[in-house]
Amino acid sequence: MTIAPQTTTAPFGARLESALATRGRFCAGIDPHAGLLAAWGLEDTVAGLERFALTATEALAPVCSVIKPQSAFYERFGSRGVAVLERVLATAREAGALVALDVKRGDIGSTSQAYADAYLDPASPLCADAVTVSPYLGFGSLSPFVETARAHGGGLFVLALTSNPEGPEVQHARTADGSATPGERVADRVLSHLAALNAAEVEAGSLGSFGAVVGATLADGVVTHADLDFGGPVLAPGFGAQGGTVADIDRIFGPVAPHVLASSSREVLGKGPDAGMLAAAARDANDALAGLG
Numbered sequence: 001m002t003i004a005p006q007t008t009t010a011p012f013g014a015r016l017e018s019a020l021a022t023r024g025r026f027c028a029g030i031d032p033h034a035g036l037l038a039a040w041g042l043e044d045t046v047a048g049l050e051r052f053a054l055t056a057t058e059a060l061a062p063v064c065s066v067i068k069p070q071s072a073f074y075e076r077f078g079s080r081g082v083a084v085l086e087r088v089l090a091t092a093r094e095a096g097a098l099v100a101l102d103v104k105r106g107d108i109g110s111t112s113q114a115y116a117d118a119y120l121d122p123a124s125p126l127c128a129d130a131v132t133v134s135p136y137l138g139f140g141s142l143s144p145f146v147e148t149a150r151a152h153g154g155g156l157f158v159l160a161l162t163s164n165p166e167g168p169e170v171q172h173a174r175t176a177d178g179s180a181t182p183g184e185r186v187a188d189r190v191l192s193h194l195a196a197l198n199a200a201e202v203e204a205g206s207l208g209s210f211g212a213v214v215g216a217t218l219a220d221g222v223v224t225h226a227d228l229d230f231g232g233p234v235l236a237p238g239f240g241a242q243g244g245t246v247a248d249i250d251r252i253f254g255p256v257a258p259h260v261l262a263s264s265s266r267e268v269l270g271k272g273p274d275a276g277m278l279a280a281a282a283r284d285a286n287d288a289l290a291g292l293g
C-alpha cells in the first residue's frame with residue numbers, strides 16, 4: 001500500500017465549506033453552447049469561444065463559490081479550445097472561486113490515474129479544485145482519483161443520481177448476487193462509498209471532500225434526505241434550464257441543502273453578454289438559496 005504524501009493545500013471539503021458560507025450555494029456553469037454564442041452575437045469559432053467563456057467567467061467567478069466549466073464545449077474546438085479552458089480555470093481561481101471541472105471521467109484504474117494527474121495535480125495546466133467522475137466501471141476504479149485528490153487537497157463529484165431522464169436505467173438498478181451488498185440500488189451503493197471516504201473529515205468536524213452529483217430534477221421519493229447525509233457536498237445540476245427550482249432544492253435535499261451547489265449553465269448564461277446582468281443573476285440565485293436547510 002502506498003501512503004499519499006502530505007498535502008500543503010487545505011482539503012477541498014473545508015475549502016468548499018468556507019466558500020459556501022461566504023459566497024453562497026449557486027454554482028455557475030460555463031458552457032459555451034453554439035446557440036449561446038449566437039445569442040451573444042459571437043461566431044462559433046475559437047475567438048468566439050474565448051470571448052464568451054472569459055466574459056462569463058470574469059462576471060460570475062467573483063460572485064460564486066464554484067464555477068463549473070463543461071469540458072465538452074471547449075474540447076470540440078481541439079487544442080485551442082482546451083487552451084481557452086485552461087484560461088477559464090485560471091481566471092476563475094484568480095477571482096477566488098473554486099472550480100469543479102465537469103469531465104465525467106472514469107476508466108480502468110491505470111488510466112484513471114492519468115486522468116487524475118491531468119485534472120487534480122497542481123502541476124497540470126488543467127488542474128481544478130474538483131472534478132466530476134463516473135463510478136460505472138466500479139467504484140473501486142476511482143481509487144486513483146481519490147488518492148490524487150487526497151494528496152493535493154482536491155475533491156470529487158461522483159455521479160449518483162443524475163439530472164437526465166435516462167439515468168434511472170443504470171442508477172436505480174440493483175447490485176448483483178455475489179457483490180458485497182446484493183440487491184442494493186446502485187446509486188445508494190455510490191452514496192455509501194462516499195460516506196466511507198468522507199468519514200475521517202467528518203470525524204474531524206469538516207465537510208468531506210468527496211461529493212455526489214444528484215440532479216435538481218429528481219421526482220419525489222427517488223432519494224431520502226437520510227441517504228443524502230453522506231458527509232460530503234452535492235453538485236445539483238438541472239437547476240434552471242432543466243426545470244429545477246429553489247423549491248425543488250428544498251424538497252429534494254431538505255436538511256442537507258447547506259452543502260448543495262445548485263448548478264445552472266444555460267439559464268444564467270442567457271443573461272449575458274452584459275456582465276452586470278450575469279453577476280446580478282448569480283447574486284439573486286445565491287440569495288434565493290441562502291435560507292434553505
Ligand SMILES: O=c1ccn([C@@H]2O[C@H](COP(=O)(O)O)[C@@H](O)[C@H]2O)c(=O)[nH]1
Binds near residue numbers: 070163237240264266
Ligand atoms: O446529472 C448531470 C450531471 C451534469 N450535468 C451537466 O450540468 C450542466 C447543465 O447545464 P444546464 O444548461 O444548466 O442544463 C451541463 O454541463 C451538463 O453536462 C447535468 O446536466 N446533469
